Amino acid sequence: MKDSxxxxxDYIRISITDRCNLRCVYCMPEEGVESMSHSEILTFDELTxxxxxxxxxxxxxxxxxxxxxxxxxxxxxxxxxxxxxxGIRSVTITTNGVLLEQYYHxxxxxxxxxxxxxxxxxxxxxxxxxxxxxxxxxxxRGIALAQQENLVKLKLNTVPMAPIxxxxxxxxxxxxxxxxxxxxxxxxxxIGMGCQFEAVxxxxxxxxxxxxxxxxxxxxEARGNxxxxxxxxxxxxxxxxxxxAVSHKFCDSCNRVRLTADGYLKxxxxxxxxxMLRPYLREWDEEKLFHALQDGILAxxxxxxxxxxxxFTDREHRKMSQIGG
Ligand code: SAM
Ligand code: SF4
Numbered sequence: 001m002k003d004s005x006x007x008x009x010d011y012i013r014i015s016i017t018d019r020c021n022l023r024c025v026y027c028m029p030e031e032g033v034e035s036m037s038h039s040e041i042l043t044f045d046e047l048t049x050x051x052x053x054x055x056x057x058x059x060x061x062x063x064x065x066x067x068x069x070x071x072x073x074x075x076x077x078x079x080x081x082x083x084x085x086x087g088i089r090s091v092t093i094t095t096n097g098v099l100l101e102q103y104y105h106x107x108x109x110x111x112x113x114x115x116x117x118x119x120x121x122x123x124x125x126x127x128x129x130x131x132x133x134x135x136x137x138x139x140x141r142g143i144a145l146a147q148q149e150n151l152v153k154l155k156l157n158t159v160p161m162a163p164i165x166x167x168x169x170x171x172x173x174x175x176x177x178x179x180x181x182x183x184x185x186x187x188x189x190x191i192g193m194g195c196q197f198e199a200v201x202x203x204x205x206x207x208x209x210x211x212x213x214x215x216x217x218x219x220x221e222a223r224g225n226x227x228x229x230x231x232x233x234x235x236x237x238x239x240x241x242x243x244x245a246v247s248h249k250f251c252d253s254c255n256r257v258r259l260t261a262d263g264y265l266k267x268x269x270x271x272x273x274x275x276m277l278r279p280y281l282r283e284w285d286e287e288k289l290f291h292a293l294q295d296g297i298l299a300x301x302x303x304x305x306x307x308x309x310x311x312f313t314d315r316e317h318r319k320m321s322q323i324g325g
Contacts, residue, residue, distance in 0.1 A: 001057045001293065003267075003300040011226070011256040012054065013063040014047060015324035016075065018261050020068040022096050023132040024120075026159060026194045028321040030132060040262040044078040046281050048085070050259075053289060055087035062091045065324035067261070070099040079110035094118065094157065094325060098135045100142025104149065114153040117143055120161065122171045130161065147179045155182045155241075160200040169205060170212045176238030184228050184241035191269060192319035202244040209233070209240060216240060226256065245269075251303030257296070258324055265293070266323065267300035272316050275299075 001009050018036055020028060042050075051062060062082050069075055075093075082091045090113040095103075097117040107115060119139055121127050127136040146154045158172050169185075176183045187199040210216055216231035219239060227250040228241035242248075258266040263278030275296035280289040316323070 001297050004298045005300075005302055007252075007254055007300070008058065009255060009257055009297055009300075010058050011061040011063070012051070012059060013065055013256060013258045013324050014051075015065050015067060015259065015261050015322065016047070016069050016078065017041070017067040017072040018322045019071050020066060020096070020321050021071055021098050021133065022068065022135065024096075024130055024159075025132070026130075026161075026188050026197050026320070027192070027325075028319055029193060033319055033322060036262050040278075042259075042261065042263050042278065042281065044074065044081060046263075046278075047078060047259075048081040049284070050277065050281055050289075051082055051088065052085045053286070054293065055085050057290075057293070060087060060089045062088060063324075064091065064093040066095075067321050067324075068096050068098070069093055070095050070103050076103070076106040076110040079107065079112055083111035090114070092116065096131075096135075097139035097142040098133075099138075101138065101145050104142065104145050108149075108151045112152055114155060115146060116155040116157055117146070118157040118159075119143070119172065120158050121165070121168045123165075123168055126165070126168060143175070147175075147181060150179065153182075154179075155184060157184050157186055157243075159186045159188050160205055161188070162198055162200050164200050164204055164208065166208050166212070169208050173209055173213065173233075173240060176233075176236050176240060179237055181238040182230065182241055183238060184243055186243040187246040189245050189269065189320075191316055191323070192321075194320060199246045201247045202242045203247070205242070227253070245304070249303060254300075254303075257300070260318070260322060260324075265296045266316075267296055268304060269323065270304035270316055271301050273299055273301055 079091055092114040094116040120130050124136050128134055156175055173183055175181050185205045188194050188197045213233045219230040228243045230239040230241045264274055264276050266274040275292045280292055
């Protein structure tokens with residue numbers, strides 16, 4: 001499907017749960033969020049039916065996210081179902097890695113195309129202060145297993161926090177040194193809890209990396225599903241990526257929509273704009289579903305306005321953990 005600005009929408013990010021076993025400060029309040037009830041959350045069969053329907057209209061790529069997607073039982077069953085849909089070229093997952101060691105082989109056997117692990121620091125104290133939990137060792141075991149087995153592409157997502165910790169950033173970047181793991185640095189976005197933090201800009205991270213590892217050379221070929229711009233470093237097997245929604249707005253090439261766990265199709269990260277699909281999925285009315293999808297996609301905003309401070313009427317009220325990042 002195309003939106004009203006001519007952008008092709010071929011990618012959906014599905015939040016399969018709003019629950020999480022961490023409480024990252026830029027994503028979720030300490031006390032958590034009021035969880036959706038079981039009956040509100042779309043079943044795996046409903047999600048599969050929706051993706052099969054959307055694949056007829058050009059959907060090709062699916063990201064499974066959360067909350068923490070690995071806390072939803074049987075996620076591997078969903079992945080296998082989605083992989084079986086004609087026209088779907090890639091099914092990937094973003095996880096905080098706490099349960100990755102247990103789930104790695106299940107995800108691989110289900111056919112996952114890429115696993116992204118979010119990890120901001122290797123310092124146990126910093127990890128505790130960012131995530132409010134003491135799970136760094138579990139995350140590191142999951143990453144070690146994924147690197148050792150190397151059965152699918154592995155990426156790391158890092159949200160650098162101010163004040164910038166040079167050695168911690170370098171430690172994270174080194175995950176890309178001896179294996180082809182890609183490490184991506186994400187600017188914290190002013191959404192939900194993220195509004196309380198100032199983004200560490202791409203430029204600052206680049207300076208740290210170049211000072212420690214030499215020149216970052218732009219990779220000409222496109223990699224992945226989205227806005228990450230990748231660079232190579234001499235002596236590194238993996239790439240270094242930047243997702244810089246604040247300093248380098250990439251809305252013109254936005255190819256995605258998002259689905260919350262209860263079936264709301266969100267068309268822009270920053271705005272509430274979207275449409276509730278659950279009723280049409282539950283009654284399985286293809287005509288209504290098609291029109292809801294079409295209306296939602298046609299109303300997709302031209303872009304975000306992270307630079308504007310203050311409230312505007314349709315600003316997103318959800319936390320990032322309810323959206324999926
Ligand atoms: N729980 C999983 C995880 O942490 O990977 C998946 C969901 S999480 C919402 C997806 C991604 O969003 C993570 O990489 C996280 O770092 C990122 N994220 C959360 N809040 C953010 C914010 N305010 N700005 C930028 N990225 C954010
Ligand atoms: Fe949970 Fe992921 Fe949000 Fe952290 S970023 S609180 S792990 S959903």
